[in-house]
Structures are given as C-alpha cells and as structure tokens.
Amino acid sequence: MTIGEPALLLGILLLLPVLVLQVRAFLRGRREIVLLGTHWPREQVQRLFVVKWFFSALAFDLFLLFAVLAAADITWGEQPVEEDRAGLDIVVAVDVSRSMLASDVEPSRLARSLAVVRSVSRQIPAARMALVGFKGEATTLLPLTDDSNALEIVLDGVGPALISAPGTNVEAGLREAIRSIPETSFAHRAVVLMSDGEALSGDPEGPLTELRMRGIPVMAVLAGTADGAPVPAGDGTTLLDEEGRPVVSRANPTLLARVATQTDGTLLRLEALDIVTDLANRLSEFARVREREGFRLVPVRRYRFFLTMSLIALAVSLGVRLVRWRGMF
Amino acid sequence: MWVLDRPAVLLALLIVPFLIYARHFWKNRGGTLSFPFGVWGARGFVPPPSFLASLIAISSVLFWLGVVVMVVALASPQRVTRERSFLTRGADIMLVLDQSPTMAARDFQPVNRFEAARGVVRRFVALRENDPIGLVGFGAEASLRVPPTVDYEHLLRVLDEMQILEMGDGTAIGMGLAVAALHLESSQAPRKAIVLLTDGINNAGEIQPETAARAARSLGIEVYVVGIGSGEEVEIELRDPESGRLLRGTVRDGFDESALRTIAEQGGGRYYYAGSNTALQAVFDTIDTVERVEQRSLLRVVREPYDQLLILVGLALILFDFLIRRLVVREIL
Numbered sequence: 062m063t064i065g066e067p068a069l070l071l072g073i074l075l076l077l078p079v080l081v082l083q084v085r086a087f088l089r090g091r092r093e094i095v096l097l098g099t100h101w102p103r104e105q106v107q108r109l110f111v112v113k114w115f116f117s118a119l120a121f122d123l124f125l126l127f128a129v130l131a132a133a134d135i136t137w138g139e140q141p142v143e144e145d146r147a148g149l150d151i152v153v154a155v156d157v158s159r160s161m162l163a164s165d166v167e168p169s170r171l172a173r174s175l176a177v178v179r180s181v182s183r184q185i186p187a188a189r190m191a192l193v194g195f196k197g198e199a200t201t202l203l204p205l206t207d208d209s210n211a212l213e214i215v216l217d218g219v220g221p222a223l224i225s226a227p228g229t230n231v232e233a234g235l236r237e238a239i240r241s242i243p244e245t246s247f248a249h250r251a252v253v254l255m256s257d258g259e260a261l262s263g264d265p266e267g268p269l270t271e272l273r274m275r276g277i278p279v280m281a282v283l284a285g286t287a288d289g290a291p292v293p294a295g296d297g298t299t300l301l302d303e304e305g306r307p308v309v310s311r312a313n314p315t316l317l318a319r320v321a322t323q324t325d326g327t328l329l330r331l332e333a334l335d336i337v338t339d340l341a342n343r344l345s346e347f348a349r350v351r352e353r354e355g356f357r358l359v360p361v362r363r364y365r366f367f368l369t370m371s372l373i374a375l376a377v378s379l380g381v382r383l384v385r386w387r388g389m390f
Numbered sequence: 391m392w393v394l395d396r397p398a399v400l401l402a403l404l405i406v407p408f409l410i411y412a413r414h415f416w417k418n419r420g421g422t423l424s425f426p427f428g429v430w431g432a433r434g435f436v437p438p439p440s441f442l443a444s445l446i447a448i449s450s451v452l453f454w455l456g457v458v459v460m461v462v463a464l465a466s467p468q469r470v471t472r473e474r475s476f477l478t479r480g481a482d483i484m485l486v487l488d489q490s491p492t493m494a495a496r497d498f499q500p501v502n503r504f505e506a507a508r509g510v511v512r513r514f515v516a517l518r519e520n521d522p523i524g525l526v527g528f529g530a531e532a533s534l535r536v537p538p539t540v541d542y543e544h545l546l547r548v549l550d551e552m553q554i555l556e557m558g559d560g561t562a563i564g565m566g567l568a569v570a571a572l573h574l575e576s577s578q579a580p581r582k583a584i585v586l587l588t589d590g591i592n593n594a595g596e597i598q599p600e601t602a603a604r605a606a607r608s609l610g611i612e613v614y615v616v617g618i619g620s621g622e623e624v625e626i627e628l629r630d631p632e633s634g635r636l637l638r639g640t641v642r643d644g645f646d647e648s649a650l651r652t653i654a655e656q657g658g659g660r661y662y663y664a665g666s667n668t669a670l671q672a673v674f675d676t677i678d679t680v681e682r683v684e685q686r687s688l689l690r691v692v693r694e695p696y697d698q699l700l701i702l703v704g705l706a707l708i709l710f711d712f713l714i715r716r717l718v719v720r721e722i723l
Contacts, residue, residue, distance in 0.1 A: 066698070069702075072705075075709070079709075079712070081714075082473070082712075082717070083715040083716075085716075086716055086720075086721065086722050086723070087722075089720070089722055090722030090723060093722060094722065095403060110722075110723070113420075113723060114722075114723055117723065121712070122708075124708075125705070125709075128701060128704075128705045131463075131701050132698055132701045132702050132705065134698060138524060143686070146475075191541070194554060201541070201544050203537065204539035204541035204545065205536070205539055205540065205541050206522065206524075206537040206538055206539045206542040207522075207537055207538075207577070207578070208524070208537035208573050208576070208577070208578075209576060210537075210572060210573055210575075210576070211537030211573055212537075214534065230404055240543070241541055241544070243521060243540045244474075244475075245473075245474055245475055245476050245520055245539070245540060245687075246472050246475065246476075246687065247475040247476055247477055284695075362695075362703070364697060364698070365464060365466070368460065368463060368464050368697075368701060369464065371460070372457075372461070372464070374455070375708070376409075379409065379413060382420060382723055383412050383413060383416075383419045383420050384419075384420045385418060385419065385420035386420060390420055390723075
C-alpha cells in the first residue's frame with residue numbers, strides 16, 4: 062500500500078477540534094435538553110440525547126476520517142495497462158553538490174558517476190540520453206539526444222560550479238528529469254538518479270507519484286560509503302565546520318531506496334565493481350521485458366472506497382439526527 | 391476535455407432533494423422541538439428575518455454544495471488530453487547561426503539581423519514535432535550549443551541566451567559547418583540537413599567552408615545556406631557580452647554570394663538570399679517544406695484525475711457548516 066499525498070493525512074488532526082466542539086455540545090446539551098423537554102421523563106430524555114449524540118458524533122468523525130483518507134490518494138494492488146513502446150530513453154540526474162567531490166569512491170563520487178554514465182551509454186548505444194544536474198536547483202545539461210559526441214563533451218564539463226544554488230534538492234532534480242522526457246517519445250523511459258543521499262532537501266513525493274503513474278522506473282545509484290570522506294573545499298584543502306573540524310560526508314541510502322522502491326526501480330552502489338554492467342543490463346532488460354509483455358502494472362487508486370464510506374458515514378450522522386425516536390426528538 | 395469515468399454515480403444526486411426536504415422542511419423530523427406560540431385558528435408564529443437565520447441558510451447551502459461536490463468526486467472527474475507518440479524518426483536538422491558582430495546590423499527593421507534570424511528559427515522549431523533539431527553558434531570560433539534533440543523547450547531556451555560577439559570577433563563559417571557535421575555524423579535519421587545562416591565572409595578558423603560542406607555531403611547531410619543582409623551601409627549597435635560596453639558604428643555588407651553558392655553546391659543543398667524579414671521567413675518556410683519526413687504516429691489518451699481537489703473542497707464546505715452550527719448557532723445535536 063502506498064499513500065500518494067501523505068501530507069494530507071495531517072487532516073486527521075482536524076478530528077481534535079471537532080471532538081472538542083462535539084464534547085462541548087454534549088455537555089451543554091445534557092443540561093439544556095432537560096430544560097427544553099420538561100414534558101418528557103427526565104431520564105429518558107437524557108438517555109436518548111446521549112445515544113443520539115454519540116452515534117451522530119461518531120458517524121461525523123468517521124466521515125471526516127474517511128474523507129481525509131480519500132484525499133490522501135491511497136493505492137494498493139496493481140492492474141495491467143497496455144504499453145506499446147519501442148526503444149529506450151534514459152535521463153540521468155546527477156547530484157553536483159560539493160559533497161560529491163568526496164573521494165571515498167575513487168577518484169571522487171562525481172568523477173566515478175560520470176565515468177559510469179559514459180560507459181553505460183557506450184553499452185547501450187541505441188538509447189537516447191539526457192543529463193540533468195542538480196544542487197539547490199536543477200538544470201538540463203544535455204537534452205535528450207542520441208548524439209554520443211555531445212554527451213562526451215558535456216560530461217567533461219560537469220561540476221559543482223555549474224549550478225550556483227547550494228543544497229541538494231532531489232525534488233528539483235526529479236522534476237527536471239521528468240520535464241526533459243518529451244511527451245512525443247515512443248520509447249520506454251527510465252531515470253538514473255546518482256547522489257550520495259546526504260542532506261537532501263525538497264519533497265520528492267509529487268514527482269515520484271508522477272513517475273510511478275507513467276511507468277518510469279528510477280535506478281538510484283548511491284555514490285559514497287557509510288564511512289564517508291572529507292569534503293574538498295576546492296582550493297586543495299578540505300571544508301571545515303565552525304569548530305575547525307573537517308566536514309565528513311557520509312552516503313545515506315534512505316531516500317534513494319525509497320525513490321527506487323516507489324517507482325519499481327533498483328538501488329545500486331557506485332563503488333560496486335560491476336556497477337556499469339549491472340546498470341546497463343537492468344536498463345536494457347527493463348525495456349526488453351516491457352516490449353515483450355506489452356503491458357505494465359500501475360497501482361490501483363482506492364479513493365472511491367474511502368469516499369463512499371465517508372458519504373455513508375455522513376448520511377448516518379444526518380439520519381440519526383433526523384429520525385424522531387420514541388416520539389421525542 | 392472533461393469526462394466522468396463513472397457517470398452513473400451521479401444518480402445518487404437524485405436523493406439529495408429528499409434529504410434537503412427531510413433536514414430542513416419536514417415538520418416531523420428529529421433533532422427539533424416544537425412549541426405552540428399562536429392562538430388556535432390564527433396565523434402561526436413566523437420569526438422575523440435575522441442575521442443568524444441568514445447565516446444558517448448560507449451554511450446549509452454550503453453543506454449541500456459540499457455533498458454534491460463529493461458525489462461528483464466519486465464519479466471520477468478527469469481531464470482527458472491526447473498525446474501523440476511518433477513511431478518513426480524525423481529528420482535531423484542542425485541550425486548553424488552566425489554570431490559575428492555584423493549580425494547586429496539593423497537592416498531587418500525593427501530588429502537587427504541576429505534577432506530576425508532568432509525569430510524565424512523560433513517559428514521554424516514551433517512548426518516541427520518530431521525532428522531532432524540542434525544548434526551551433528559561430529564567430530571567430532564555433533561551438534555546439536544544443537545537440538539534435540526533440541526537447542524544443544530546452545533548445546529555445548538556449549537560443550534565447552545566445553548573444554552576438556560571444557564566440558569572438560570573426561566569421562568561422564567552415565568551423566561552424568564542421569561542428570554541425572560532426573554532431574550529425576552518427577545520426578540514423580532518414581534525412582539529415584544543416585541550415586547555415588550567415589551575413590559574412592569566412593575569415594577565421596582552420597577549416598574552409600567548402601571542405602566542411604563536402605565532408606557533410608559525404609556523410610549524407612544536405613547543406614542549406616542562407617545569406618542575409620541588405621548590401622547597403624547600415625547602423626550597427628551591440629553590447630559586448632564580456633565588458634557590457636555598448637558599441638555603435640556602421641557596416642557595409644560583406645558576404646560573397648558566389649562563395650556561399652559554392653558552399654551550398656558542395657554540400658548538395660541550396661543557397662538562398664534573404665534581404666529582409668519577409669524574405670528570411672519565406673526562405674525558412676521553403677526549407678521547412680523540403681525537409682519533411684513522412685511520419686507515423688500513435689495517439690494516446692492521457693487521463694488526469696481531479697477528484698482529490700473536489701474531495702478537499704467538499705470537505706471544507708461541510709466542515710464550515712459544522713463550525714457555524716457548533717460555534718455560532720450552538721446546536722447541541
């Protein structure tokens with residue numbers, strides 16, 4: 062089961078003020094109903110009020126809960142969708158933040174990443190490639206093309222200086238990767254995300270949902286090791302923190318693993334000896350399988366179930382109040 | 391186009407009028423207490439209009455509007471668009487644009503030659519759908535700006551960023567053609583073409599234009615040459631991209647039409663002269679017609695759901711009614 066808009070689940074917190082108002086109404090109502098219904102037996106009136114209030118309030122709370130769940134776009138299960146495509150378009154989104162200059166993967170995380178891109182493009186020459194660089198923001202470095210000469214030229218010039226905005230905004234990287242995939246493309250599409258996963262900003266949920274719905278897997282390549290390495294300052298020294306200690310960057314697989322899982326991709330490690338062959342084979346195999354099967358699986362949205370339950374609960378809440386019980390109210 | 395994936399669900403709206411009657415008008419409904427106020431046989435008590443009564447009425451309307459909106463959300467409203475996917479490959483086209491200082495001549499009123507060229511290139515790209523188009527800029531040097539791509543948004547962005555003089559003070563036509571040919575060399579497109587726009591004579595670079603044009607032809611690439619300029623003395627105004635200084639002067643055209651014809655002949659293509667904005671547009675219209683490949687495409691239907699927005703709107707309206715009744719009206723049930 063996945064939740065398309067987890068932030069909307071915060072709407073469940075609305076239950077708190079709603080409950081407060083309902084309890085307030087109950088406490089006041091228990092007194093006032095006796096004053097208003099003096100011609101009925103007191104105990105019966107109070108009991109009836111408690112019962113009606115309880116079921117009406119409970120049903121309204123369920124209405125709110127199910128409505129929030131409906132809005133949160135929950136999916137479970139999969140259904141096949143026809144996928145009639147041929148060929149392969151690959152968009153590589155590379156983290157070009159300063160931490161990618163760490164040398165726990167030699168010669169550096171970034172240099173090794175670019176070398177892998179170069180090698181993979183040679184192993185899949187028929188694929189069109191695009192290159193997106195991201196730091197605090199993202200930019201297309203190479204638009205989708207089968208011009209391998211252009212790819213070589215661009216790869217030689219990739220570095221942190223290309224983008225001025227600091228940070229590592231993976232959401233921006235994924236959005237730019239999606240933008241650079243032309244809608245007129247008839248080929249299978251895949252994204253390769255290369256990052257050390259450290260200090261990532263942005264919320265990738267939106268682009269991940271779009272990638273999943275469009276059947277575009279993300280092969281996430283984790284650049285760096287758990288032990289990490291000092292971050293170069295660019296002048297031959299290493300970056301120092303406020304206390305004068307070297308800043309050490311450690312690879313963090315958490316977000317990259319999530320990106321890969323949510324898009325039916327894979328998480329790979331840059332330092333693996335067979336990373337080039339592994340990545341190239343996975344990309345080629347993905348296109349081959351889709352072409353052979355002619356369909357892909359998409360998650361089934363279940364909002365209708367929750368919305369139906371929500372409307373039923375609202376109707377019950379209304380009905381409990383509208384039906385006159387025992388000739389009283 | 392807007393559609394409902396489950397329109398039958400809207401039948402549920404038929405019970406809404408009955409619910410409205412039951413909640414607001416049915417005399418025997420629960421949740422209310424009745425008190426006699428009038429003399430038997432006389433007119434009943436009718437409360438005077440008040441702000442509270444108006445607020446309750448508005449709140450009730452919003453409540454039922456929220457219910458209707460949520461029922462519509464249940465019917466799965468979607469925006470349907472058609473997406474064309476091309477099954478065949480288009481023609482690869484490299485545009486080679488002169489960025490030398492003379493391109494700032496203002497004889498393509500109201501703009502200069504470079505702006506006029508940029509304008510027609512924009513229109514040319516807008517008419518294409520599946521043809522990978524690339525961009526090479528040249529002055530004293532030549533450089534690939536965009537490889538052949540169908541990412542026209544990126545191409546146009548780079549085109550808008552190009553400036554006169556950023557490739558140096560010179561006209562290396564041969565280098566521009568050579569760079570373009572290099573990046574079409576391995577192309578598998580059924581047709582390949584280079585479109586060269588220049589107003590000058592080759593006076594820089596190691597490769598002669600005729601040599602580059604012959605090399606392009608041997609790679610199966612056709613070379614179209616567009617000579618632009620009015621042939622008269624004209625004003626020139628440009629800003630140095632490095633220093634930001636504004637430079638002004640006059641220039642008398644210098645392109646050798648016979649040399650440009652030779653380049654086109656060597657490249658197996660055609661030469662065109664464009665002395666005005668209109669003529670330049672006409673030339674590109676002609677090239678657009680010539681460089682066309684028969685395309686096969688597939689129409690896909692893309693559905694974008696809008697239920698989430700409606701659910702949130704409906705929920706907000708119903709909660710608003712709840713708040714009014716609990717906080718302002720102080721309903722106890």
